[in-house]
Amino acid sequence: MLKNILTPKLKLLFLAVLAYLVIMACGFTTPGATPATEIPGAVNTSVAQTIVAQMTQIAGNATPTPTLVTVEPTASPGPSMTPLPTFTQVAPQPTWTPLPTFTPIPATPTPLPCNLAQFVSDVTVPDGSTYTPGSVFVKTWRLKNIGSCPWTTEYDLFFVNGDKMNGTTLIALPKKVNPGETVDVSVELTAPANAGTYLGxxxxxxxxxxxxxxxxxxxxxxxxxxxxxxxxxTEPYNFLLEACKATWTSGAGTLPCPGQSTDSKGFVQILTSPVRENGKTDNESALWVHPQFTNNGYIQAEYPDIEIFAGDKFVTYVGCLRNHPNCKVIFTLSYRDENGTIKTLGTWAEAYEGLDVSISMDLSSLAGKKVNFILRVDAWGVADDDHAYWLNPHLTGKARGAITPLP
Structure with missing residues (x-):
């Protein structure tokens, strides 16, 4: 700091004073002078005070030099930092190699053949239907045209092989059938004379x-x-043999014979070994009937006319088939006389209770007359489970031979 306030003149004075003090310290005196009595330290003190006074005066007249202040650098505070989230180490996952992208190739549509049929259903005569020898029936199939060409009426139903059953070889289609449409095709057939299974x-x-x-x-x-x-x-007249010669009807109209067991209009079939509600499998055949599937529905058959002889009886058993516990029906035997009047011979109510009803009806009052017998079954309420049977219904008498024993 002292170095900063000394001017050249002050520096020269300072050196002079310093030289004087050195000389005095070495005992230098002027020749011939009488040494004065010295007070120890007085001269030095006086000189020093004089020099200080002059330096003070000079310093007072001197222009002060700015003081250099050395400032240590300090770090400027930076912007506030948001702490980073804590890193949690995760176990390395397996590396999956991506599968190549599958680009489906459009399938080339297979062209439809011109002529192709699809079976839809058996309209009549389901597989396994039973007939007696010589019975005439009509088989009807429902087919759909799934080809690309229409079927005109010049197309035919054609017998290929198997059992022809007296059917016609070629039968023209009943109408034009465009692709996507259906048609019912039919042929009249006759059951062969011998027992067995037949397929055409x-x-x-x-x-x-x-x-x-x-x-x-x-x-x-x-x-x-x-x-x-x-x-x-041995009876000349049996209602089983003549079943499909009768006209079968229900509240829904005329029914086929035999019918399909799923037909909601009602149906009739011939059972060769019926299981009666008492659990016994019978060796005699039965008419299996079901009324129309509706509350209080019915089914009935009206047979061709027949002459009644003296001593004739109508003989059968009626009941519900096994495993139909909700069966509850009413059987009625009637006839239509020569004047067209319908008269009732008897009515029997039957429910599934393990027993069936034996019927032996004397027809002597009708001797000499021709009548049309009517066999009818009515649902007694809900008809969904009314699977009923007439077991071996037939006429017997002296003119017709002995009564066939029934179990």
Whole structure:
């Protein structure tokens, strides 16, 4: 700091004073002078005070030099830092190699063949239907045109092979059938004379004589399959043998004979070994009937007229088939006389209680008359489980032979 306030003149004075003090310290005196009595330290003190006074005066007249202040650098505070989230180490996951992207190739549509049929349903005569020898019936199939060509009325139903059962070989289609439409095709057949199972295969035929059928390639046949039952009865008139000669009806109209057991309109079939509600399997056949599937529905058959002889009796058992516990029906035997009047011979209520009803009705009052017998079954309320039977219904008497024993 002292170095900063000394001017050149002050520096020269300072050196002079300093030289004087050195000389005095070394005992230098002027020759011939009488040494004065010295007070120890007085001279030095005086000189020093004089020098200080002069330096003070000079310092007072001197222009002060700014003081250099050395400032130690300090770090400037930075912006406030947001603390980073705590890092939690996660176990390394396996590396998956991505599968190549699958680009589906559009399938080339397979062109439809011109002529191709699809079986839809058996309208009549389901597989395994039973008939007696010589019974005439009509088999009807429902087919759908799933080809690309229409079927005109020049197309035919065509017998291929198997049991022909007196059917016509070629039968023209009843209408034009465009692709996507359905048609019912029918043929009249006759049950063979011998007992057994019979099957006939059928297809369609184009006007040019090409045959086609069902299946993926259109080469498979649709068929009719029946069972012929020979019933060994001595009675000249049996209602089983004549069943499909009768007219079967319900509240829904006329019914086929035999029908399908799933037909909500009601149905009739012939059972060769019926299981009665008492659990016994019978060796005699029965008419299996079901009223129309509606509350208080009914089913009935009106037979062709027959002459009654003296001593004739109507004989049968009636009941519910096994495993139909909700069966509850009313059986009625009536006839239509020569004047067209319907008269009731008897009525029997039957429920599923393990017992059936034996009927032996004397017809002597009708001797000499021709009548049409009517067999009817009514639902007694809900008809959903009314699977009923007439077991071996027949006429017997002296003119017709002995009564066939029933179990």
């Amino acid at each position: 295969n059928w297809q369609l035929r184009t006007p040019g004589g090409q045959t086609f059928g069902i299946g993926a390639t259109g080469t498979s046949s649709f068929w009719v399959k029946i069972v012929v039952v020979v019933i060994d009865y």
